[in-house]
Amino acid sequence: MNTVRIPKHVVFRSFGSETVLLNLATGQYHGVRGTGGRMLELLAETSDFEVAARRVAEEYGHPLDQVERDMRELCAALAERSLIELD
Amino acid sequence: MDSASVLRQAPPLRLSLGSKARLAAEILSTYARARGLVRRADLPRALSTLRRPVSAGHDLPLPDGARDGQRLGAAVVRTLEALPLDSRCLMRSLVLVALLARRGVHGSLVIAVRPSEAQLDAHAWVELEGRPLLAPADHEHGRLVTL
Numbered sequence: 001m002n003t004v005r006i007p008k009h010v011v012f013r014s015f016g017s018e019t020v021l022l023n024l025a026t027g028q029y030h031g032v033r034g035t036g037g038r039m040l041e042l043l044a045e046t047s048d049f050e051v052a053a054r055r056v057a058e059e060y061g062h063p064l065d066q067v068e069r070d071m072r073e074l075c076a077a078l079a080e081r082s083l084i085e086l087d
Numbered sequence: 088m089d090s091a092s093v094l095r096q097a098p099p100l101r102l103s104l105g106s107k108a109r110l111a112a113e114i115l116s117t118y119a120r121a122r123g124l125v126r127r128a129d130l131p132r133a134l135s136t137l138r139r140p141v142s143a144g145h146d147l148p149l150p151d152g153a154r155d156g157q158r159l160g161a162a163v164v165r166t167l168e169a170l171p172l173d174s175r176c177l178m179r180s181l182v183l184v185a186l187l188a189r190r191g192v193h194g195s196l197v198i199a200v201r202p203s204e205a206q207l208d209a210h211a212w213v214e215l216e217g218r219p220l221l222a223p224a225d226h227e228h229g230r231l232v233t234l
Contacts, residue, residue: 009129011232018202022231025129029200029207 002050003087004043004075008085012040021083030081036074037059043084049075106148113189114166114182121181122173134196134234137185139163152192153215159186160213176211179221183213187220194220197210199228 006012010075012021019037021030032040042052053071057064078084102110120141124133149155149162163183167174180196187194194213201208201224210224214233222228 009131013200013229013231015200015229020200020207020231022198022200022204024131024232024234027125027130029209031202031207047101 003047004049005047005085005087006044007082014041015048022033023081023083025082028081030083032074032078035070039071039074040078043071043075044063054070102148110148111166113186114163117182117185118167118172118178121178121185125178125181131234133181134184137181138188147190150190150192151204152187152194155190156183156187156194156213156215156218156220158193159183159190163196164221176221180211180213183220187213187215196234197223197230198232198234199210199224199230201228 008023009025010023012019014037017033017037019032019034019040021040022028023030038059039052039056041053043049046052046055049071050068053064053068056062056071057067060067073087075084079086117137121133121137126137127133128136149159152159160179160183161185163179164174167179169184172178177198184194184196192215194215196211197214198209198211200210208228209231210228212219212221214220214222214223
């Protein structure tokens with residue numbers, strides 16, 4: 001997994017500790033809590049999985065391998081719901 | 088005070104019974120169209136189709152979308168609520184967007200959300216150049232998207 005893209009039909013916004021995503025194609029709302037919201041923001045900003053993971057590890061002071069593992073899980077869950085596209 | 092300023096300050100004219108009936112018929116046919124579209128297409132596509140008028144808008148009740156937008160919004164709410172139809176905020180908004188389009192005006196559909204522990208609360212309304220034409224969300228909601 002190198003590149004992550006947020007499709008045009010997905011919009012999201014952070015509200016403090018919760019990030020809300022709306023899939024305009026299905027009309028369904030989804031929520032991501034905690035650092036997941038920041039991961040999503042950075043993925044949208046950089047599109048690069050590794051760059052985003054390094055930024056999260058720096059910002060939160062967590063080991064990079066743990067952040068990468070968590071971010072992979074998040075990406076898999078989001079991709080399964082068509083909220084992101086992976087290359 | 089000249090006659091032009093008197094006219095501008097005058098309260099809106101009441102619609103005749105015939106105009107009210109034509110407006111209600113337009114709202115109901117637009118509702119049927121909007122409902123069918125949201126079942127078949129995603130929201131952006133449904134909106135795009137509703138913004139393409141089915142026929143040229145001539146001799147329409149409340150013909151000036153910019154001036155009459157709020158009255159049109161109120162008419163949509165009254166008409167949909169009076170019947171056993173989906174009168175929720177998104178459907179109201181879609182119908183109003185289509186009515187405005189027939190009158191040559193581009194209304195923006197706004198969707199706002201308020202996350203909470205129990206349940207996410209979402210609300211939709213229509214704005215025209217930043218002015219709400221249907222009841223907007225309260226300050227606890229945050230705008231998610233404007234279409």
